[in-house]
Amino acid sequence: MSKENTQILFSKRPIGIFDPKETFTIVKTPIPTLGDLKDGQILVKIYYLSLDPAMRGWMNTTRSYIKPVEINEVMRGQAVGEIVLSKNPKLKVGDKVQGLLGWQEYAIIDGQDVRKITPLPGASIRDYVGIFGGTGMTAYFGLLDGKPKPGDTVVVSGAAGATGSIVGQIAKIKGARVIGIAGSEDKCKWLLNLGFDVALNYRDPKFAEKLAKATPNYIDIYFDNVGGDILDHCLKRIAKNGRIVLCGAISQYNEKQPKGPAFYTALITQRAKMEGFIIFDYAQKFPIAIKDMSKWLQEGKIKRREFIIDGLENAPNGLLKLFNGFNTGKMLVKVNDENVKSKL
Amino acid sequence: MSKENTQILFSKRPIGIFDPKETFTIVKTPIPTLGDLKDGQILVKIYYLSLDPAMRGWMNTTRSYIKPVEINEVMRGQAVGEIVLSKNPKLKVGDKVQGLLGWQEYAIIDGQDVRKITPLPGASIRDYVGIFGGTGMTAYFGLLDGKPKPGDTVVVSGAAGATGSIVGQIAKIKGARVIGIAGSEDKCKWLLNLGFDVALNYRDPKFAEKLAKATPNYIDIYFDNVGGDILDHCLKRIAKNGRIVLCGAISQYNEKQPKGPAFYTALITQRAKMEGFIIFDYAQKFPIAIKDMSKWLQEGKIKRREFIIDGLENAPNGLLKLFNGFNTGKMLVKVNDENVKSKL
Numbered sequence: 306m307s308k309e310n311t312q313i314l315f316s317k318r319p320i321g322i323f324d325p326k327e328t329f330t331i332v333k334t335p336i337p338t339l340g341d342l343k344d345g346q347i348l349v350k351i352y353y354l355s356l357d358p359a360m361r362g363w364m365n366t367t368r369s370y371i372k373p374v375e376i377n378e379v380m381r382g383q384a385v386g387e388i389v390l391s392k393n394p395k396l397k398v399g400d401k402v403q404g405l406l407g408w409q410e411y412a413i414i415d416g417q418d419v420r421k422i423t424p425l426p427g428a429s430i431r432d433y434v435g436i437f438g439g440t441g442m443t444a445y446f447g448l449l450d451g452k453p454k455p456g457d458t459v460v461v462s463g464a465a466g467a468t469g470s471i472v473g474q475i476a477k478i479k480g481a482r483v484i485g486i487a488g489s490e491d492k493c494k495w496l497l498n499l500g501f502d503v504a505l506n507y508r509d510p511k512f513a514e515k516l517a518k519a520t521p522n523y524i525d526i527y528f529d530n531v532g533g534d535i536l537d538h539c540l541k542r543i544a545k546n547g548r549i550v551l552c553g554a555i556s557q558y559n560e561k562q563p564k565g566p567a568f569y570t571a572l573i574t575q576r577a578k579m580e581g582f583i584i585f586d587y588a589q590k591f592p593i594a595i596k597d598m599s600k601w602l603q604e605g606k607i608k609r610r611e612f613i614i615d616g617l618e619n620a621p622n623g624l625l626k627l628f629n630g631f632n633t634g635k636m637l638v639k640v641n642d643e644n645v646k647s648k649l
Numbered sequence: 650m651s652k653e654n655t656q657i658l659f660s661k662r663p664i665g666i667f668d669p670k671e672t673f674t675i676v677k678t679p680i681p682t683l684g685d686l687k688d689g690q691i692l693v694k695i696y697y698l699s700l701d702p703a704m705r706g707w708m709n710t711t712r713s714y715i716k717p718v719e720i721n722e723v724m725r726g727q728a729v730g731e732i733v734l735s736k737n738p739k740l741k742v743g744d745k746v747q748g749l750l751g752w753q754e755y756a757i758i759d760g761q762d763v764r765k766i767t768p769l770p771g772a773s774i775r776d777y778v779g780i781f782g783g784t785g786m787t788a789y790f791g792l793l794d795g796k797p798k799p800g801d802t803v804v805v806s807g808a809a810g811a812t813g814s815i816v817g818q819i820a821k822i823k824g825a826r827v828i829g830i831a832g833s834e835d836k837c838k839w840l841l842n843l844g845f846d847v848a849l850n851y852r853d854p855k856f857a858e859k860l861a862k863a864t865p866n867y868i869d870i871y872f873d874n875v876g877g878d879i880l881d882h883c884l885k886r887i888a889k890n891g892r893i894v895l896c897g898a899i900s901q902y903n904e905k906q907p908k909g910p911a912f913y914t915a916l917i918t919q920r921a922k923m924e925g926f927i928i929f930d931y932a933q934k935f936p937i938a939i940k941d942m943s944k945w946l947q948e949g950k951i952k953r954r955e956f957i958i959d960g961l962e963n964a965p966n967g968l969l970k971l972f973n974g975f976n977t978g979k980m981l982v983k984v985n986d987e988n989v990k991s992k993l
Contacts, residue, residue: 362918368885369918532914541712551917565909570876573895573925574706574713580924581917 309333311617313408315374318364321561322628325621328364329380329408336411339390348390349402349412349419354617354638355383355434356624357467358530361558370583380408380620384640385422385433396421403433408620410640420591425599430643435635436471436602436609437595443552443584444471445594448479450582451526451550455480458520460539463530463555464504465492467609467635472528473501474607481526484519486535488630495633499608513538526550532557533564540568549579559628610634653677655961657752659718662708665905666972669965672708673724673752680755683734692734693746693756693763698961698982699727699778700968701811702874705902714927724752724964728984729766729777740765747777752964754984769943774987779979780815780946780953781939787896787928788815789938792823794926795870795894799824802864804883807874807899808848809836811953811979816872817845818951825870828863830879832974839977843952857882870894876901877908884912893923903972954978 316330337348363381366373374381384406388398393416396402404419406412422433435441447468453459459476463469464485476483477500484503485496493504503519505512516538523544529536532554543549549572557563572579587594601607612632614623620638627636660674681692707725710717718725728750732742737760740746748763750756766777779785791812797803803820807813808829820827821844828847829840837848847863849856860882867888873880876898887893893916901907916923931938945951956976958967964982971980 367918368915370920537909551914553917554914557914563911563914565881565911565913567907567909569909569913569923570895570898570901570907570925571712572923573897573927574711576714576924576926576930578922578924579913579916580920580922581914582920583917586920 308336310336310409310411312379312410313617313620314377315364315380316377318366318376322559323361323364323625325625329621331618337390337413339392342390342392342413345393345416346413347388347393347396347402347416347419349386349404349406349414350389351384351386351406351410351412351640352643353385353431353434354406354408354620354640355438355440356614356620356627356636356638357383357439358553358555358558358627360624361628370585381405382408383434383439384412385430385438386412386641387643391416401430401433403438408617410617427603428599431611431635431637432609434637435467435611436598436607439584440467440635441471441598442587442591442594444468444475445598446584446587446590447550447552447582448472448475448526448528450580451528451548453479453481453526457481457525458484458522458544459526459528460484460486460516460520460524460542461528461530462486462507462535462539463553464496464501465489465633466530468552469528469530470496470499470609470634471607474499474601476526477501478601478606484516486516486531492633495610507535517542523547528552529554531555532566536566537568540566540571543571543575543577545575545577547575547577549577551579551581555628612636614638616640652680654680654753654755656723656754657961657964658721659708659724660721662710662720666903667705667708667969669969673965675962681734681757683736686734686736686757689737689760690757691732691737691740691746691760691763693730693748693750693758694733695728695730695750695754695756695984696987697729697775697778698750698752698964698984699782699784700958700964700971700980700982701727701783702897702899702902702971704968705972714929723756725749726752727778727783728756729774729782730756730985731987735760745774745777747782752961754961771947772943775955775979775981776953778981779811779955780942780951783928784811784979785815785942786931786935786938788812788819789942790928790931790934791894791896791926792816792819792870792872794924795872795892797823797825797870801825801869802828802866802888803870803872804828804830804860804864804868804886805872805874806830806851806879806883807897808840808845809833809977810874812896813872813874814840814843814953814978815951818843818945820870821845822945822950828860830860830875836977839954851879857885861886867891872896873898875899876910880910881912884910884915887915887919887921889919889921891919891921893921895923895925899972956980958982960984
């Protein structure tokens with residue numbers, strides 16, 4: 306077995322679109338040993354790393370909800386893996402854990418900074434960076450804070466992504482009429498298979514017209530993952546007292562001059578609101594969400610799709626693909642094979 | 650006494666900045682007589698007409714909270730006056746009333762569409778289109794819906810305007826630290842006289858820097874009357890869980906291509922919200938507000954300033970001045986002299 310730990314360092318702060326080669330540097334370091342751990346720490350062998358649009362924001366020094374990644378630091382990322390060394394009395398070798406383990410094969414981390422996971426029937430370890438991880442929790446709390454009622458019109462953008470696809474399915478469970486916005490005909494077909502009432506391709510020249518036609522009673526909740534022109538189109542269709550759940554703005558993260566929603570004054574004329582949230586704030590409530598989500602998963606009411614990239618060294622290009630609309634469902638990087646005996 | 654009724658018609662829908670001469674047409678018509686009134690209607694001799702930024706929005710056909718003014722219709726506007734003819738059993742000649750009486754000297758209107766006013770001690774009839782009218786009610790409900798707490802940092806733009814100046818004073822009454830943003834040194838001096846803690850001139854090249862310095866604990870509530878760059882500067886300083894009360898966007902109403910707030914993603918990182926409101930929705934609660942406001946007025950805790958334009962024919966140019974930062978306080982048009990015997 307390799308004695309090397311592949312790590313991906315954040316090496317240059319990008320302006321605008323990031324160049325995977327310039328932004329990241331792949332290094333090989335020795336795999337830490339027990340002597341490298343302080344009391345309370347564990348060494349985790351990472352199986353899957355989550356790739357998320359929010360990672361682009363973590364590269365910026367703008368005031369945010371989390372400090373920026375520092376130059377030459379291991380790139381930040383949610384991941385799942387297995388404990389291979391432990392100096393934490395509450396966690397033992399073989400335990401599966403999830404946390405901000407970073408873009409690396411092996412991570413030293415404080416035991417209190419990980420969440421121990423016990424995959425439920427029908428779930429995989431990967432689900433703990435998917436529907437039971439950041440994207441699933443984001444979908445659950447973001448949508449439910451918008452208070453969807455039966456019969457409401459719910460629109461979600463980035464609908465074929467990890468978060469959007471779950472948002473739409475939960476909205477259906479709550480009795481809403483659901484319109485998904487995605488960037489290809491294939492993605493739209495998948496959304497209809499998931500039970501979305503309408504799926505619209507924003508690359509269609511008649512998109513705005515079709516959105517208007519699909520929302521005769523206007524939009525009660527718009528769950529925004531993308532920002533840009535689509536946000537403006539949805540503002541034009543917002544219902545009186547409508548709610549815009551601001552989750553992300555993937556269309557703007559790589560822009561040097563981000564574009565604001567010119568039609569935001571519809572919030573005034575329609576007495577509507579636009580509110581942001583950060584999933585970290587809900588950590589105490591995750592167990593409630595995981596209980597609901599696993600029930601829905603077992604009942605077949607929620608389906609998920611994964612887009613798995615093989616090998617940590619492909620993570621930088623994978624992240625770029627996320628911004629190019631390449632993936633459907635949850636994008637993950639397979640870092641180590643979970644079936645191989647993981648004891649060092 | 651003149652037998653003519655001067656009326657100002659909306660004659661051409663402007664795109665971008667409006668030209669007072671092209672947009673409006675002044676006509677002279679006979680003053681209506683009792684025979685012109687239907688049952689339930691009254692004839693009101695108008696004393697004061699309110700000029701408000703919202704009037705620019707009423708000229709557009711964009712979906713809004715109120716239907717657009719039609720071409721060749723008398724321009725819409727809040728006004729106060731006295732009943733000179735009545736076919737409404739609940740209202741008699743001599744009663745003072747307030748309502749959407751329009752840009753004209755005499756208005757026929759349904760009795761149920763006006764509010765009878767009885768000026769309180771220390772108040773004038775003009776206050777019923779000012780602090781007890783649209784602008785005062787807007788300040789009161791808009792700010793209090795934002796739930797200011799003692800010690801909060803409240804920022805208000807258009808602070809020397811009719812609404813902004815009242816917002817800041819109510820925020821002080823509620824124990825907040827108040828920063829006003831206005832467009833001249835004179836306006837800023839007046840704000841400090843009103844008790845604002847800080848007054849900033851947005852034309853100052855160091856405005857952004859000064860705003861940052863004035864908000865070391867960031868902004869809990871931003872009451873936005875202006876939109877544009879100032880909204881972006883305040884978004885950059887919004888506090889965690891901050892609230893942006895969207896009242897208006899005077900900087901954008903005359904723009905052909907309105908500018909959205911590019912920094913709106915701060916709503917995500919700071920879990921903040923931006924919410925619009927329309928004062929008409931609060932009509933049932935106006936008496937509560939008027940009671941509070943008149944108490945504060947009598948206690949000297951609220952002061953107001955008026956900017957009175959003489960003569961209805963000057964209303965079109967007056968409205969344009971409102972957008973050029975010309976006025977301090979409430980802009981009104983004196984339409985008829987209230988001291989002249991008003992019986993026809």
